Ligand code: CDP
């Protein structure tokens with residue numbers, strides 16, 4: 001069984017993806033980490049994430065990068081959003097994600113284009129959203145808990161800028177697949193969001 005979970009930043013797709021993976025005993029891939037790894041690899045080489053050649057060169061990042069603490073930083077988020085708009089970067093990361101999705105037994109993947117590009121054949125698809133204000137509060141709480149000093153309005157601004165870029169790009173834009181169920185987590189606790197996600201998946205796999 002392949003489960004695709006897409007949605008904008010801090011909508012809860014990672015939390016839901018992990019919970020679904022645990023519930024069904026499937027492996028889980030947070031595909032944002034791959035774009036974040038390319039983003040920080042560009043920054044470390046003194047490159048510019050907007051520059052096509054710099055971004056493509058960074059696609060051969062080492063797997064150790066995925067465990068780098070900086071991968072969760074807001075700088076990595078911005079760099080990831082910039083590198084991910086290059087068609088050749090998306091192409092370089094495609095096979096790795098498809099192979100993960102198509103492993104025997106299946107998998108859960110979360111990202112922006114899982115249900116549309118990586119695994120259009122997925123057995124279940126969710127598009128997770130929440131209002132920008134709530135998403136900014138969630139990301140702010142996460143960063144604050146990690147001891148990162150940020151201002152809530154900067155986090156909101158970053159989230160809105162990333163939403164616009166991710167939804168507006170020409171290749172694999174952030175968009176709800178026609179056969180995905182919408183799950184709005186604005187007013188949901190994590191527990192309720194996960195329970196609703198499981199019922200939506202159940203309904204899709206057993207029509
Ligand atoms: O956790 P959060 O939603 O903040 O970000 P993420 O999922 O780690 O993704 C970081 C950036 O990578 C996004 O803003 C997208 O631009 C890009 N991304 C993408 O283009 N396609 C994916 N499947 C996953 C992430």
Ligand code: CDP
Pocket residue numbers: 007008009010011012013014015016138139142185188189190191193
């Ligand atoms: O993966 P994505 O960036 O979409 O979001 P996430 O990492 O799953 O969730 C972002 C933050 O919001 C985490 O700290 C979650 O614990 C929290 N969250 C929440 O407060 N309520 C929800 N219904 C879902 C997530």
